[in-house]
Amino acid sequence: MLKISTAPHLTTNRDTRALMTDVIIALIPAALVAVLFFGLAALKVILTAVAGCVLFEYLAGRYWFKTGNTTRDGSAVITGLLLAFNLPSSMPVLMILCGCFMAIVVAKLCYGGLGKNIFNPALVGRVFLFISFPVQMTTWPKPEFLNLWSFDAQTGATTLGILKHLDASTSATALVQGTSAESIPAYWQMFVGYTGGCLGEVSALALLIGFVYMLWRKVITWHIPFYYMATVFVITAVMWLLTKDVRYEPLTHLLSGGLILGAVFMATDYTTSPMTKNAQILYAVGCGVLTIVIRLWSAYPEGVSFAILIMNALVPLMDKYAKPRFYGSRR
Amino acid sequence: MTKLKTFRIGGIHPNKYKITTDSPIIDAGLPDIVTIPVKQHIGAPAKILVQKGDKVKVGTLLADADGIVSSDVHSSVSGEILKIEETEGEFGYLEKMITIKVEGDDWAPSINRSDDIIREIPFSAEEIIAKIREAGIVGMGGAGYPTPIKTTIPENRKIDFLIINGIECEPFLTADDRLMVEKAEQIVIGAKILNKALGIQNAIIAVDENKPHAVEILSRLSKSYIGVNVQVCATKYPQGGEKQLINAVTGREVPSGKLPADAGCIVQNVGTVNAVYEAVLKNKPLFERIVTVSGDACLHPANFRVRVGTPASFLIEKCGGLTENTAQVIFGGPMMGTSAFNINAPVTKLTSGILLLSDKLAHKAPAGDCIRCAKCVEVCPVGLQPFMIGRLVRAGMLEETREFHPLDCIECGCCAFTCPAHLPLLDYCKLAKAELKRKK
Numbered sequence: 001m002l003k004i005s006t007a008p009h010l011t012t013n014r015d016t017r018a019l020m021t022d023v024i025i026a027l028i029p030a031a032l033v034a035v036l037f038f039g040l041a042a043l044k045v046i047l048t049a050v051a052g053c054v055l056f057e058y059l060a061g062r063y064w065f066k067t068g069n070t071t072r073d074g075s076a077v078i079t080g081l082l083l084a085f086n087l088p089s090s091m092p093v094l095m096i097l098c099g100c101f102m103a104i105v106v107a108k109l110c111y112g113g114l115g116k117n118i119f120n121p122a123l124v125g126r127v128f129l130f131i132s133f134p135v136q137m138t139t140w141p142k143p144e145f146l147n148l149w150s151f152d153a154q155t156g157a158t159t160l161g162i163l164k165h166l167d168a169s170t171s172a173t174a175l176v177q178g179t180s181a182e183s184i185p186a187y188w189q190m191f192v193g194y195t196g197g198c199l200g201e202v203s204a205l206a207l208l209i210g211f212v213y214m215l216w217r218k219v220i221t222w223h224i225p226f227y228y229m230a231t232v233f234v235i236t237a238v239m240w241l242l243t244k245d246v247r248y249e250p251l252t253h254l255l256s257g258g259l260i261l262g263a264v265f266m267a268t269d270y271t272t273s274p275m276t277k278n279a280q281i282l283y284a285v286g287c288g289v290l291t292i293v294i295r296l297w298s299a300y301p302e303g304v305s306f307a308i309l310i311m312n313a314l315v316p317l318m319d320k321y322a323k324p325r326f327y328g329s330r331r
Numbered sequence: 332m333t334k335l336k337t338f339r340i341g342g343i344h345p346n347k348y349k350i351t352t353d354s355p356i357i358d359a360g361l362p363d364i365v366t367i368p369v370k371q372h373i374g375a376p377a378k379i380l381v382q383k384g385d386k387v388k389v390g391t392l393l394a395d396a397d398g399i400v401s402s403d404v405h406s407s408v409s410g411e412i413l414k415i416e417e418t419e420g421e422f423g424y425l426e427k428m429i430t431i432k433v434e435g436d437d438w439a440p441s442i443n444r445s446d447d448i449i450r451e452i453p454f455s456a457e458e459i460i461a462k463i464r465e466a467g468i469v470g471m472g473g474a475g476y477p478t479p480i481k482t483t484i485p486e487n488r489k490i491d492f493l494i495i496n497g498i499e500c501e502p503f504l505t506a507d508d509r510l511m512v513e514k515a516e517q518i519v520i521g522a523k524i525l526n527k528a529l530g531i532q533n534a535i536i537a538v539d540e541n542k543p544h545a546v547e548i549l550s551r552l553s554k555s556y557i558g559v560n561v562q563v564c565a566t567k568y569p570q571g572g573e574k575q576l577i578n579a580v581t582g583r584e585v586p587s588g589k590l591p592a593d594a595g596c597i598v599q600n601v602g603t604v605n606a607v608y609e610a611v612l613k614n615k616p617l618f619e620r621i622v623t624v625s626g627d628a629c630l631h632p633a634n635f636r637v638r639v640g641t642p643a644s645f646l647i648e649k650c651g652g653l654t655e656n657t658a659q660v661i662f663g664g665p666m667m668g669t670s671a672f673n674i675n676a677p678v679t680k681l682t683s684g685i686l687l688l689s690d691k692l693a694h695k696a697p698a699g700d701c702i703r704c705a706k707c708v709e710v711c712p713v714g715l716q717p718f719m720i721g722r723l724v725r726a727g728m729l730e731e732t733r734e735f736h737p738l739d740c741i742e743c744g745c746c747a748f749t750c751p752a753h754l755p756l757l758d759y760c761k762l763a764k765a766e767l768k769r770k771k
Contacts, residue, residue: 002674003659003693006758008666008744010345010502010692016702016751073699115702115752221709270704275716280705326714326736327340327574328587 020074050080052100085200231288365640374400466610501664
């Protein structure tokens with residue numbers, strides 16, 4: 001018997017699972033850096049988050065939503081990894097599991113599962129934890145290279161936290177006298193990840209390796225990460241040149257906090273980002289502007305999570321009104 | 332290195348599988364019986380002129396074009412007409428076909444069978460178009476649009492470019508490639524003939540870079556012919572699509588809902604151009620073509636010169652038969668061809684390939700859920716949003732798809748090829764098209 005089918009008769013073998021596997025591979029360098037600088041405590045957080053997310057996806061899909069076993073596509077593993085990357089290494093296990101539940105069950109499966117959720121699940125989990133457990137979420141163990149058993153490490157502030165507590169007068173003098181500015185890490189420290197912060201966000205280098213891998217495997221295109229980071233860089237650069245205030249230093253803003261993690265891995269989440277190129281650019285620029293607004297003028301030192309979640313909500317609108325020009329339509 | 336020309340939006344790079352690139356064209360020989368459909372083109376079926384029991388020669392007119400958008404059909408063999416009735420086509424649908432029992436190989440005396448190349452074109456534009464019409468030539472790239480209509484330019488249009496399509500972007504197929512290598516001069520002269528018919532001096536033979544042999548021969552030959560040039564393009568699917576090729580070569584776009592002539596371009600397939608040469612200078616009607624028989628389940632892939640009406644099964648036998656692991660037989664290319672139900676169906680003027688695919692390639696994974704990866708939007712060479720059309724069609728909102736322009740879809744299948752959830756996006760698009768056309 002011959003098979004009958006409609007054209008095209010060839011299809012790609014890059015299915016959902018293959019794409020998700022590539023994202024997981026792209027996240028591995030950042031995970032390694034986290035363990036390198038924050039020790040086995042980081043590994044504990046990562047494993048807890050991944051196991052929690054996969055378990056909730058399995059249990060809720062099977063017994064509550066009756067959608068069957070959807071863990072095979074690998075998206076729950078990514079949510080778990082990204083959630084872990086947004087937590088400090090000292091986060092208690094039960095709190096992590098609360099975050100997993102919010103991310104997978106509430107933010108994803110309640111909306112119909114992969115492809116139908118409006119908000120980035122990992123970010124919903126993170127913001128939930130941030131609001132519920134502010135103390136634990138802002139206790140940052142200091143990085144200690146290859147000190148694996150650093151479960152009770154000293155804590156310090158993040159770069160953005162330091163910037164937030166500078167006021168205009170001190171920062172101006174800091175630049176002149178070089179006193180309090182010393183507490184801001186050097187660029188190389190921020191680039192390799194030798195700085196306080198969430199697990200996955202500290203090392204720009206590891207994240208960029210993952211970015212290049214995803215570009216090479218054609219998992220994502222360069223547009224969203226580039227426009228997001230460029231917007232942040234340009235706005236802060238303009239303000240820095242105008243004021244010479246260290247709080248606006250563009251490279252510090254680019255390398256610190258969750259900007260690169262957010263731009264490369266969270267804003268590019270397939271489901272919660274726009275479909276057309278025009279809308280993607282609009283979305284990325286919007287994320288950049290909101291990030292800066294929150295970082296500089298709100299009560300919070302970091303704004304990447306909120307910026308992406310707010311822009312997530314606008315995705316359907318942007319998809320509707322930023323339609324691309326198609327072949328043969330009037331210019 | 333300069334960047335090679337290609338179309339602007341979308342496109343994919345499927346595996347090429349060009350197994351038969353270096354296999355010379357061989358004559359397939361004569362089957363015992365041929366069945367010739369009276370409709371091998373877009374438009375009305377041709378009016379049948381012969382009766383059961385008639386004796387015909389190779390090149391005898393069997394059916395006459397019925398109206399402007401239609402085409403003549405000639406006999407591809409000599410022999411006796413056995414029956415004229417509804418016969419199963421490749422899809423299993425019944426089509427009117429003329430069945431001829433083959434007796435010898437007796438050609439009509441008007442056909443010049445010598446291999447000499449004729450370089451003089453002693454005809455006017457009107458005479459050329461009349462000869463093309465009499466030879467029953469249609470677009471051999473697959474669309475089957477009657478060539479005489481394409482070469483007759485409406486009063487208020489000005490044609491700037493004649494683009495000869497030697498792209499052959501479908502995987503597996505090498506029929507056009509071999510033709511360009513073996514009949515290069517005929518194609519160049521055919522381009523000159525069409526130049527004359529259109530009253531221009533600007534034929535561009537577009538070949539993509541994965542056919543270096545054809546590029547080399549054609550470039551060398553075109554130097555001695557004024558008004559015929561070769562343009563090498565980057566390899567990308569669906570560059571062989573008319574609208575995409577116009578964009579690649581000239582940078583122009585065909586306005587939505589309009590014809591290539593509205594962008595000042597005429598596109599002709601290399602097979603068609605060769606047929607034009609044979610019709611105008613050799614008096615040979617279109618009754619044979621080059622067919623690639625290939626596929627990953629095919630034992631001895633080859634390129635054949637095949638008489639129209641030859642059953643596909645006859646060619647498959649020549650290549651080692653239907654193997655155990657053949658899961659699917661395709662008429663045409665694997666991206667846009669049709670999946671055959673009846674392998675005894677005949678080769679027509681439009682059949683560029685017969686492909687035997689194993690289960691490994693023909694396997695279609697069950698459709699999952701859209702993950703909004705935007706890959707369909709990225710690859711669509713028209714710049715449509717296939718996922719949105721699919722979503723509306725699934726919800727039964729066919730009228731609402733109009734906003735997303737499914738009528739501009741060229742049915743290349745890039746969206747369905749690339750979808751990681753294996754959604755049948757092209758099927759949704761075709762459904763929306765059919766519904767919108769019905770309502771128009």
